[in-house]
């Protein structure tokens with residue numbers, strides 16, 4: 065495991081509790097944190113600040129990357145290049161160009177890079193997804209998330225904490241629910257006067273998704289008072305009716321005959337439990353069988369693209385077309401590509417078209 069911070073502590077528990085996984089080494093650039101994590105694990109595993117040294121001493125088979133976003137590229141690339149598959153925390157990289165490079169490296173070294181989008185494993189989100197199928201064409205999706213989050217650390221100094229750290233969950237859940245990708249976005253991000261964040265802790269975005277669906281996402285991380293759940297609150301308006309989810313209980317659907325709750329007994333076999341453990345189980349299964357998981361790096365680029373398109377729109381005040389953004393990111397990625405995986409990156413031009421083919425293969 066690379067990154068033994070606040071979330072790394074949760075990953076220690078997930079690794080401990082998941083059959084088939086064993087935490088064999090801990091890497092952190094802060095030696096004290098690595099030592100603290102080892103004490104929590106209560107096992108004499110190798111610890112250190114150099115990923116490859118620790119991975120080799122530990123005989124690691126894979127890396128779980130729980131470092132902050134700006135270190136994701138460096139850590140994941142080093143692991144893939146040394147032959148280790150990676151389960152990485154969101155966001156998959158700090159920039160879209162870095163994300164495309166990681167997709168190329170994963171293809172070149174033939175090692176899995178999966179992004180843990182843990183919210184996808186919530187059973188109720190899966191139920192809502194089945195309702196969406198019954199609604200026919202989808203007109204509008206509304207997703208909102210309001211919380212008073214006091215995280216301290218790097219997030220309170222970020223320029224766009226809500227869009228970068230939080231919105232990717234809502235955006236990725238929307239792609240999961242709709243099975244659709246983003247086309248373009250208008251976004252406004254701002255800092256409410258009372259905010260304890262330096263940057264824009266609140267945002268509102270309207271996406272056009274493929275097929276013409278509009279996704280309206282808004283929220284704040286400096287919202288005292290009534291809190292939405294972390295999964296957000298959802299309302300989906302389709303051709304045949306409406307589905308909604310308060311983010312807590314079972315979703316509800318109204319096909320013109322009144323709101324009815326989901327039949328929660330219909331999917332008792334669906335996996336459930338701790339969301340990180342479910343992500344880890346999918347990763348382990350994918351490494352063993354070679355079957356791609358749902359959130360490969362190539363798939364997750366589109367969720368990250370939603371974040372960066374929203375950021376670009378908030379910065380310029382203009383509607384941003386996602387394929388233009390991917391094209392720019394591809395050029396940036398090519399500019400400092402390693403000769404090793406450069407051919408894979410070239411194959412991805414134009415990036416948008418390549419991604420849609422690759423992801424639906």
Ligand SMILES: NC(=O)c1ccc[n+]([C@@H]2O[C@H](COP(=O)([O-])OP(=O)(O)OC[C@H]3O[C@@H](n4cnc5c(N)ncnc54)[C@H](O)[C@@H]3O)[C@@H](O)[C@H]2O)c1
Pocket residue numbers: 066067068069070071072091092093094097130131132133135138139153154155180182217218229
């Ligand atoms: N999916 C979720 O629900 C969820 C929740 C919280 C955090 N996260 C994600 O997890 C990641 C980590 O978040 P956190 O809250 O634990 O951050 P954190 O700052 O508490 O911890 C990060 C740790 O990584 C270490 N680190 C930094 N650069 C490193 C490098 N190059 N190699 C090894 N270690 C390095 C730091 O010293 C620190 O100990 C972020 O990407 C965040 O977005 C996801």
